[in-house]
Ligand code: SF4
């Protein structure tokens with residue numbers, strides 16, 4: 280009474296095959312299904328004390344939750360109820376249909392839950408990555424501003440200060456002695472060297488002017504009295 284009908288002889292015999300039953304044609308003929316007459320024969324034949332007639336009705340109307348509550352999965356599919364049913368109702372086939380439908384619903388439910396978990400994990404990961412990007416952007420901004428401040432400080436420190444003699448109101452030519460040489464210390468900055476060059480030029484001009492003045496003074500001296508004759 281257990282087992283399924285095979286569509287052809289091209290079926291292998293596997294480990295779970297307990298037997299092959301060959302029926303005569305008149306015994307294997309599938310009789311048309313009729314309405315349940317509530318005779319109760321299926322209840323008496325069930326070794327697990329189930330209610331095959333009610334379970335078949337629930338499976339036919341896709342009432343799978345109620346079918347599970349009628350202990351569908353306790354059915355061992357022995358086929359006793361189908362064998363004794365006078366209405367030729369394929370009770371076992373209804374129970375198999377109900378079991379496979381419930382299992383398929385469970386798979387779909389688990390798949391949906393897994394997809395929901397994965398979607399939530401993806402959203403969490405994207406949020407973490409966005410927060411990380413924002414944090415790195417802020418860090419780079421802070422580094423750039425500190426670097427700019429350091430460069431501005433360094434530029435201000437490298438700017439040459441005016442030479443003290445340029446700040447004086449006294450002209451360079453007047454402040455320098457023409458006979459005194461201008462000495463430039465090694466390591467002085469550009470402004471100091473320029474001031475020293477201007478001082479040398481002023482000294483040279485002073486020396487030249489004094490030479491001209493001395494020459495003019497010599498030319499203006501009176502002639503020496505000539506030798507008198509007695
Ligand atoms: S097939 Fe299931 S419901 Fe029918 S008699 Fe066997 S155990 Fe009971």
Ligand code: SF4
Nearest residue numbers: 315316318319321364
């Ligand atoms: S044996 Fe068939 S007809 Fe009788 S109660 Fe069960 S399902 Fe209905």
